[in-house]
Amino acid sequence: MDGAVNASSRSVVFDLARQELRDLNKFLHGDLRGVGSVTVENPDGANSIAVGINAPVMVEVNGHAGYYVAGMNQGGTVVVHGNAGPGCAENMMSGRVEVTGFASGGAGASAHGGLLVIRGDAGLRCGISLKGGDIVVGGDVGSFSGFMAQAGRMVVCGSAGEGLGDSIYEAVIYVRGTVTALGSDARLEPMGEDDLRVVGKLLADAGMSHLPSEFKRIASAKTLYHWNADANLTY
Amino acid sequence: MCGIVGLLLKNRALRPQLGELMVPMLIGMTERGPDSSGMAVFTDRVAVGDRKISLYCKERNFAWPSFEGLLRQHHGVSRCEIKVNHCIVTTDSDPQQVREWLAREFPAVHVLSVGRSIDLYKDVGLPAAVADRYAFKRLSGTHVVGHTRMATESAVTPENAHPYTAGEDWCLVHNGSLANPGSIRRKLEKLGSRFESDCDTEGACRYLHWRIQSGDTLETALEHAFEDFDGFFTFLMGTENKLAVVRDPFACKPAVVAETDDYVAIASEFRSLAHLPGVKHAELFEPKPAEVYSWTVQ
Numbered sequence: 001m002d003g004a005v006n007a008s009s010r011s012v013v014f015d016l017a018r019q020e021l022r023d024l025n026k027f028l029h030g031d032l033r034g035v036g037s038v039t040v041e042n043p044d045g046a047n048s049i050a051v052g053i054n055a056p057v058m059v060e061v062n063g064h065a066g067y068y069v070a071g072m073n074q075g076g077t078v079v080v081h082g083n084a085g086p087g088c089a090e091n092m093m094s095g096r097v098e099v100t101g102f103a104s105g106g107a108g109a110s111a112h113g114g115l116l117v118i119r120g121d122a123g124l125r126c127g128i129s130l131k132g133g134d135i136v137v138g139g140d141v142g143s144f145s146g147f148m149a150q151a152g153r154m155v156v157c158g159s160a161g162e163g164l165g166d167s168i169y170e171a172v173i174y175v176r177g178t179v180t181a182l183g184s185d186a187r188l189e190p191m192g193e194d195d196l197r198v199v200g201k202l203l204a205d206a207g208m209s210h211l212p213s214e215f216k217r218i219a220s221a222k223t224l225y226h227w228n229a230d231a232n233l234t235y
Numbered sequence: 236m237c238g239i240v241g242l243l244l245k246n247r248a249l250r251p252q253l254g255e256l257m258v259p260m261l262i263g264m265t266e267r268g269p270d271s272s273g274m275a276v277f278t279d280r281v282a283v284g285d286r287k288i289s290l291y292c293k294e295r296n297f298a299w300p301s302f303e304g305l306l307r308q309h310h311g312v313s314r315c316e317i318k319v320n321h322c323i324v325t326t327d328s329d330p331q332q333v334r335e336w337l338a339r340e341f342p343a344v345h346v347l348s349v350g351r352s353i354d355l356y357k358d359v360g361l362p363a364a365v366a367d368r369y370a371f372k373r374l375s376g377t378h379v380v381g382h383t384r385m386a387t388e389s390a391v392t393p394e395n396a397h398p399y400t401a402g403e404d405w406c407l408v409h410n411g412s413l414a415n416p417g418s419i420r421r422k423l424e425k426l427g428s429r430f431e432s433d434c435d436t437e438g439a440c441r442y443l444h445w446r447i448q449s450g451d452t453l454e455t456a457l458e459h460a461f462e463d464f465d466g467f468f469t470f471l472m473g474t475e476n477k478l479a480v481v482r483d484p485f486a487c488k489p490a491v492v493a494e495t496d497d498y499v500a501i502a503s504e505f506r507s508l509a510h511l512p513g514v515k516h517a518e519l520f521e522p523k524p525a526e527v528y529s530w531t532v533q
Contacts, residue, residue, distance in 0.1 A: 044505075044506055044509035044510075045504055045505030045506030045507075045508070045509050046506060047504075047506070064505045064509070064519075066504055066505060066506055067504070083505070083519060085489070085504060085505065086489060101519075102519075102520075102521070104489060104491075104521060105486060105489070123486065123521060124485070124486050124524065142486070142523075142524070143485075143486075143524065144485075
């Protein structure tokens, strides 16, 4: 069953207090021509809200979401007016996902593209295995964030926990606050002109106002890029 | 995977509704744990010399009325409440003597908990079915620790369901799994602990109880646990006047806390908290890894 369609504004409302999550997701996977926006009421922490979007649709979730909200998003804009559970926007391909509250572990995991904005804190393993997406976090990120991140940028306006950027590849992490500990093969590097421009652009896209010069750059020291027979398994 | 849920009522007026508030929390975690579930309910304490003992018998046709008769003949029993195949006894006899008497005369009857405050129920089945079977909705009290189980490392049986207890007025539920339950168990057995199931969680429960009995606070006991437990866990623990939660240093398993002036509620996922009154204005947060959070009944 489709949600209630408002003909004049082409907006659709799904109330998860009386409609099935599966119907919302089926609707989002269907023909969305002419649909401007979809509002989800009473999400009540349901899992897998708005996963697999493949259209430039706007989805607003009015409340807290559970696991995997906006996972695999391709081209959609999803705003969670609340907190998000584990794995929000995981494997995003493109588009934009915004969480106004905090996000649990694994936010933006494996994202290939698009922008994930978290206004509050992000839990552990934010941006793990990032593959080209961008993540801007207004607050802190938990431990092991950016683990094995291959491409993309993370901008952390607060502080980072332990093991930041462990075994990172070509992704770059920018942190404004303190870093409890860098992970293996991650190192602090000077901020260049490009870094200042990138951070400024991402902060502007996220609607956050900090000075780019307040951020530190963390990237790969590339000591793990090649097998070193002399390392004697001391990695 | 498993689900954990806990609720501590700060507002005394809500205490008669403890079960009513808790049951949707438990049922909300059905997808995380459809095999078995259980609840430890902490009520007003019985008299100083009395103890409550929660009993369970696997045999569906167990003759509880004649059991009650014999129990009353041999022990001072002021209350004996039979609920399906559970029975909660209030006695002024030494609980250890009751335990020994049970082991001798009724080996099929298991002691689930002992204390002045704790009542314990656990069984196999969907959380909704277990909640109905023991009329969880009608339970009242100060705080409750609940669990829904999806078995990963031991069989689906009532004794392997959570909560686990050790000593008096102490219980623990677990989401996660331990890789070294055998070595924890052997260590504790040498020190005199007796195990009643083969679930890894029983080791965690008895280990923490042993540390606290040896003089540790809950916080220092958990510091030792971080060293001695190899595995991942979110533990939710109850004592006669406390509810506490801790996540392993890698925070492998989820937990979310909602606190208002009326209550503190903890669950693996927010969807188990969404029905609670005033939750929209609650302070919501996720417990940080390796940090102990506890709340005391006022």
